[in-house]
Every structure is written in C-alpha cells, then in structure tokens.
Amino acid sequence: MTEILSGRTRIYGIIGCPVEHSFSPLMQNVAFDALKIDARYLAFSVKPEQIQQAIAGIRALNIHGVNVTVPHKSSVISCLDEISPLARLIGAVNTIKNVRGRLIGTNTDVSGFIRSLETLNFSPKHKSIALLGAGGSARAVLAGLADAGASCIFIHNRTVGRAESLVTEFSQKFPDTQLKSVSVKTILETPLDLLVNTTTVGMETDASPLDLSQCRKIKHLADLIYSPPQTRLLKQAEELGIPAINGMGMLLNQGCDAFTFWTGQPAPETVMQEQLLNLV
C-alpha cells in the first residue's frame, strides 16, 4: 500500500448502500499499487435520496471514477453526461469515469459475466439457457447472453410479474433471442446448455434455489454468488458432475474492466484475483 498520499493522489471509489462489505476497495487498491499508480479507492455509503448530490460531489471534488452498486445502478443514469450503448440498453451503469468534469457511464457487469463463462469453455451462441431470478444482476446477465447470441432464455422468478416485465422489456431489445417467463416445472423438464442462478438464495443461508437432481439435463451451471464460494447449488453440481463456476470470475472481470476503463491500462488480474481469494 502506498504510504504517502499527496496532492496528486487520484481518488476513485464505489457508491452504494450498503457498501461497507464490498470487496472492491481491496481489489482496486492492490491493482493501483501493483502498477505504481498514485491513486486510492474508497467506499462511499450514499443513500438513495442523495444520489444527485453524490454525483455532483464527484464533479466538484474531481473524483476520477467510481463503481456504482445497489441501489443506484439505474437512478444514476439521469445524472451522467454520456452512457455506453449497452448500459443504456439494459438501463444500468456500474462504472463511471470522470473526464475533465464530463461523467461517462458504462456497464462492466455484462462483459464480466460473459468472460467468466470462458472458464467453462462455454459460448452462449445458439444455446438454450435458464436464469433463476429477475433482479438487478439478472438484467446484466440476460443482456450479455442475448447479445452473445443465445437462441432461447427461460427466466424463472419467485415474483412472476418481475420476470414477465423483464421478458417484455428485453424481447424488444433483443428480438433474435426467444425470451420466456417460465415455471420451475419448465426449468426441471427442459434440457439446458446453461443454468444461471442470479437469486440471492444460498448467500446468507445454506439453501438452494433448485434441486438439480430433479432436472432433466443441465450441461453447465453458473452461480453469481461468490461468498460463500461454494453454495449448496454449486456443491450439488459438483456431486452430479455438472461443470460449474461461482461469481468470483464475474466480480474479478468487472473490476478489471472498470480499472482499464479508468486508467487505460490492462488490469493486473493475478494480484486482484489473489486478493479476492484471500477474502472469501
């Protein structure tokens, strides 16, 4: 860690609520240190009703860039000067760069998730995929999979109306991918190339969103949860011999892509990954 901060030290950060448990400060600060960049990354707890003031503060204080997390990913959009086409399409920004007072938003969750599938040697093109969940992360996953050419994506969510809204919205945006809100029965009975858990089930309790032994055929599985590193769902996948990944790859990749977006330099992926693995 850089011992001396000076008037030239650049400030980056993450805004969210809650944000205290974020792994991003440790991951990004080791990256700045590894490349000897005079910068620090801090966590800023920002209440929903103060998002506009927080963004004005980024401009006023010349903060060089921030990540954006729950619950600000959508509400922040109206405060920015420019947004990448994909972030605009999905209606969510997770990274902002400050270029001489001009705030540019993008979304690295999408690329982060799609790249994490490389570990499984999995390409979404022409594949049948199911998502469990229809919350914030499901939007990035859905957009990434549809953008990468998935032929069919089923969405199952506890609150059915939320899955239906997602299908209606994204069917217009990605007309080449068939999207469907489905019951759990359909998930169990349909052969799938990939199942993605985007729910929070398995994060705080040792519960699983689905009994994989009841599924007809699942070729690959991705669980977005990274803490604990092996959820009950991932443990069952291992027992059944289904190749599977947790959310660590997505977390790392979105952080690497944000780092490059801010600095223009390739991220020191290995040190960032080591840091994350130390945390779980």
Ligand SMILES: NC(=O)c1ccc[n+]([C@@H]2O[C@H](COP(=O)([O-])OP(=O)(O)OC[C@H]3O[C@@H](n4cnc5c(N)ncnc54)[C@H](OP(=O)(O)O)[C@@H]3O)[C@@H](O)[C@H]2O)c1
């Ligand atoms: N690896 C990464 O980089 C990364 C990035 C983002 C998120 N994540 C992880 O992804 C998970 C979801 O995050 P998010 O931001 O999408 O959360 P979110 O917007 O709050 O959505 C939560 C989803 O989980 C469902 N859910 C919650 N409790 C449930 C239960 N008891 N039974 C069935 N479904 C339930 C919700 O269904 P309802 O609509 O019915 O409430 C909703 O679909 C979290 O574990 C988060 O840590 C990982």
